[in-house]
Amino acid sequence: xxxxxxxxxxxxxxxxxxxxxxxxxxxxxxxxxxxxxxxxxxxxxxxxxxxxxxxxxxxxxxxxxxxxxxxxxxxxxxxxxxxxxxxxxxxxxxxxxxxxxxxxxxxxxxx
Amino acid sequence: xxxxxxxxxxxxxxxxxxxxxxxxxxxxxxxxxxxxxxxxxxxxxxxxxxxxxxxxxxxxxxxxxxxxxxxxxxxxxxxxxxxxxxxxxxxxxxxxxxxxxxxxxxxxxxx
Numbered sequence: 001x002x003x004x005x006x007x008x009x010x011x012x013x014x015x016x017x018x019x020x021x022x023x024x025x026x027x028x029x030x031x032x033x034x035x036x037x038x039x040x041x042x043x044x045x046x047x048x049x050x051x052x053x054x055x056x057x058x059x060x061x062x063x064x065x066x067x068x069x070x071x072x073x074x075x076x077x078x079x080x081x082x083x084x085x086x087x088x089x090x091x092x093x094x095x096x097x098x099x100x101x102x103x104x105x106x107x108x109x110x111x
Numbered sequence: 112x113x114x115x116x117x118x119x120x121x122x123x124x125x126x127x128x129x130x131x132x133x134x135x136x137x138x139x140x141x142x143x144x145x146x147x148x149x150x151x152x153x154x155x156x157x158x159x160x161x162x163x164x165x166x167x168x169x170x171x172x173x174x175x176x177x178x179x180x181x182x183x184x185x186x187x188x189x190x191x192x193x194x195x196x197x198x199x200x201x202x203x204x205x206x207x208x209x210x211x212x213x214x215x216x217x218x219x220x221x222x
Contacts, residue, residue, distance in 0.1 A: 034210060043115075043201050043213030044154070087154065091208060097142050097161050098169060099211075103153035 002027040006088050006102035013109050016077045021105045023088030024070040033071050035064050036087040038104070044087055047073075078109045113138045115214035117202050123220045124192060132187045132217050134202030140212070142205045143185040144169070145177065147198040148216075154201065160185055192221045 007022045025033070032051050036044035048057040050066040057064045061082065063074040073086055088102040115136045124130055136143065144159040146169075156169030160179040174196055176188040185204075189196060197220050203211040 031208070036213075041216070043203075043215050044211075046210040046212070049210055089154070096167065097144065097159040097208065099144070099156055100170075101146075101154035103151065 002090070002092050002100050004088060004090055004100050004102040006086075006105050008105060009103070010106040011108070013075075013078055013107070015079055015109055015111050018074070018076045018078070020075070021073040021086055021107070022070060023073070023102055025088075025090050025100075026069075027090050027092045027100070029092055031091040031093065033066055034089045034091070034099075035071070035073055036089065038085045038087055047086075075107070078107075080109045080111050083107055083109045113212070115202055115204055115212050117200075117214040117217050119217060120215065121218050123222065125222050126193055127191050130189050130192060130219075132189075132200060132202075132219070134185045134187065134214060135183050136185075136202075136204040136212070137183065138204060138206065138212065139182065140204035140206050141182070142208065142211075143179065144203045144211065145175070145185070145187050146201045146203065147171065147196075148201060149198050157187070157200075192219075194221050197221045 004025045035047040038044045048064040053068045055066050061076050065072050085104040085106045087104045089099050118133045145157040146154045148154050155171045158177040160166045200217045202214040205211045
């Protein structure tokens with residue numbers, strides 16, 4: 001069964017304290033791994049797409065990496081405005097538009 | 112402004128009273144999808160559409176219907192809502208099978 005697991009469920013960091021969020025997946029055929037940010041009361045907002053093991057993408061303080069079994073979202077020197085829930089999703093099976101989301105990591109960055 | 116809109120944003124209804132949640136996008140996207148988001152379960156895909164008149168089931172389609180008669184619109188229909196359909200609903204669209212753009216969400220309560 002296709003599955004996506006994110007850890008930790010919640011994370012509290014001091015401003016400037018770097019850390020990583022994990023997204024592990026077991027799917028029959030990966031057609032893309034996506035990271036989204038979700039602020040309270042809003043819809044998810046796209047961050048990155050990764051397609052193959054070894055791929056990396058960066059945006060400001062965020063860097064996403066991908067292996068054959070998991071993806072990491074590295075947050076370098078976070079600021080309070082980085083506080084949000086970070087969602088990981090995988091697209092499986094090129095013939096469909098099916099997505100499986102993880103349950104997210106709630107990040108709180110303290111000033 | 113490129114966006115996905117949903118209406119209504121909030122809805123309280125009673126068991127068995129048919130309702131429709133509308134979704135519209137102005138980006139000429141072929142792909143559209145409906146999700147529900149529940150605490151501890153994350154985002155789960157209800158239905159998706161890969162083009163006009165082409166729809167298919169996601170992971171949790173029971174109790175829901177959709178239609179795609181125009182490219183821009185993808186309404187979600189609950190013929191006979193039940194309390195277990197109380198949830199936060201998101202519509203999303205994408206160009207090709209790339210990143211999804213999400214609407215602002217519809218919070219539904221079924222009494």
